[in-house]
Amino acid sequence: MWKYENSIITEATPEAIWKLYNNVDKWKKWDSSIMEVIIDGPFEEGITGYLTLLGQEPLQFTLTEVKENKLFTNTTILEQLSIKMDFRHEIEVLGLQTKVTHSVILSGPNAELIGNKIGPMITQGIPSSMSNLNQLARGDLS
Numbered sequence: 001m002w003k004y005e006n007s008i009i010t011e012a013t014p015e016a017i018w019k020l021y022n023n024v025d026k027w028k029k030w031d032s033s034i035m036e037v038i039i040d041g042p043f044e045e046g047i048t049g050y051l052t053l054l055g056q057e058p059l060q061f062t063l064t065e066v067k068e069n070k071l072f073t074n075t076t077i078l079e080q081l082s083i084k085m086d087f088r089h090e091i092e093v094l095g096l097q098t099k100v101t102h103s104v105i106l107s108g109p110n111a112e113l114i115g116n117k118i119g120p121m122i123t124q125g126i127p128s129s130m131s132n133l134n135q136l137a138r139g140d141l142s
Contacts, residue, residue: 001105001106001107001111001112002105002106002107002111002112002114002115002116002119003103003104003105003106003115004103004104004115004119004122004123004126005101005102005103005104006101006102006103006123006126006127006130007099007100007101007102008099008100008130008131008134009094009097009098009099009100010097010098010099010100010134010137010138011096011097011098011138012098012134012137012138013098013137014069014070014091014093014098015069016137016138017069017091017098017100017133017137018068018069018091019137020133020136020137021043021072021089022043022068022072023043024037024038024039024043024049025037026136027051029132029136030129030130030132030133030136031125031129031132031133032125032128032129032132033053033054033125033129034051034052034053034054035052035053035054036050036051036052036058037049037050037051037052038050039063043063043066043072044063044066045063045064045065045066046062046063046064047062047063048060048061048062048063049061049062049063049074051074051076059076060076060077061074061075061076061087062074062075062076063075064086065088069091070090070091070092071088071089071090071091072088072089073086073087073088073089074086074087075087081108081110081114082108082109082110083106083107083108083110083111083114084106084107084108084111085104085105085106085122086103086104086105086106086107087102087103087104088101088102088103088104088105089101089102090102090103100130100133100134102126102129102130104119104122104123104126106119
């Protein structure tokens, strides 16, 4: 297994953050590496979709965990590499503040090797995307 995690503390409410999570059309507003996201139904567990990163082919994903105002995980299986990639997005209330954590977890027989090779590339934009998410949720960006 290979894992990366980044957290921020914000004044934004869980509901404001969730509105940016459950509307996939808004993902590219807070994550500049995303060109397009399409899902095949409502934002709920089991729904599949496609995510296209800039300069990449579309990747199929499944929403494997969805808990309103708390978390969601989108999972991509890369069969040619024998790995599963979980992109987990968690919201936790801390009194009057909110903790937001984004994680990337690779699992499978080659996960550690592949994570060490491509992990930094996959995760390099997460801190800036979380900053954008925070600003959008607080109404500082439109």
